[in-house]
Amino acid sequence: MKSAWIVFIEHIKNAYLIKRLAEFQLRISNHNNYLGIAWELINPAMQIAVYWFVFGLGLRSNNIMEGVPFIYWLMVGISMWFFVNQGVLEGTKAISSKFNQVAKMKFPLSIIPSYIVFSRFYGHIGLLIIVMLLCLVGGYHPTIYTLQLLLYIPFALILTMAISLVTSTLGVLIRDTQMIMQSLMRIIFFVSSILYLPTNETVLTVMNFNPIFFLAEGYRAAILHHEWFFITHWHLAVYNLCLVTVLFILGSILHMRYRDHFADYM
Template sequence: MNSIWFVFKEQLNNLYLIKRLADFQLRISNHNNYLGVAWEIINPAMQIAVYWFVFGLGLRNNATHDGIPFIYWLIVGISMWFFVNQGVLEGTKAIVSKYNQVAKMKFPLSIIPSYIVFSRFYGHLGLLLIVLILCFFGGYHPSMYSLQLLIYVPYALILTTVISILTSTLGVLIRDTQMIMQSLMRIIFFVSSILYEPKNEIVVTVMKLNPIYFLAEGYRAAVLHHQWYFIEHWHLTVYNLILVTVLFIIGAIVHTRYRDHFADFM
């Protein structure tokens, strides 16, 4: 219990530091690029175009999904994936790559993956804004249901941060963690409702265990379907709250157990 409270308090007490370091990380990540932070939007846009061409035009012949053009269904559902994927993968190697910079000072180590994740959150907000504008011109106007984004967007940030706290510690202890997470994130992507929604009930049940399913469907409910998804599917909401809590507890315990020995593993 002490470990959980220690990590939680370390995050809470250093929110301003997390933001400042995230701002700096965002600048140094793009300072060698001519287009700079614009790549935070360009790269997802190019991938979305490929997915739409293959899955929308190629496999579906541009058919609608629940009466919604596939392109809108796709961009809303996939908008958070680029953030979660990049956040988890970069958060996993955060302590390994940044530890030497803070090893000789008294630094709250658990915020290293947090600020790396937060540096990617800006790109998500920018992409989401563009998606909302495109949907507006497509006839999907903001409504009171859009307020649900105030639940799903923070949940995406919290989920990604919590996972990164755990995997960044494991990344120090087991160097194969980065490769494992890359493979796992590919599986998570396809075992979700981002690109398709299967009719097989068993497959759908398995997909619902994936928190990305909850996020994708939640975003779509808020922007396209105009449903109170977190209420109508309250069991999924409860499951995801339990999931993120359990991941945080495990991550906090593992982190505090080994943080004093990071130098030995390095």
């Protein structure tokens, strides 16, 4: 618990630094592109169009999903995935790619994956606003249930940071971590309710252990279904809260145990 407390305090003390570094990272990651930061929205839009064409129009003939047209159901459910996926994959290689830049500085290494993740958070907020506007055009107006997003959005951020804290340390110790996480994130994507909802109870039970399932259904409940998802499915809320806590503690222990030796592994 001491390691978790140290990492937590480092994040609190350097919250402003995380924000500034995230903004700088966002600029430099797009400065070579003609459209710049617009790609943070264009790329997800293109992927959504492909998923809708294949899974919605091609396989499901654009059928209704949970009382909602498939395109809206898909857009809301997948809106947080682009952030979580990019955040985890880039957070995994954060320390190994940035270590040499801060090796000779008195710099809190634990915030490196966090500011990399946070740099992707801006794109998520922009995409979510556009998705909500499209849903508004489709007749899905904001209600009091939409306030649930104030829980799910921070949870998506904290979950991604917690995972990245674990994987960024492993990425220094085990160079295959990046490839492992790429494969694992593909599995997590398809074993979630982003593209479909299974009728098989066994498959659905397995999906419940996937935090992406909780986020996708939570976003849909807030924007489309008008349901207090975290209350009606309180057991999932408790499970995911415990999962994030365990990931943060585990990541903190690993980070504090090895960060004085990162230079030896690089």
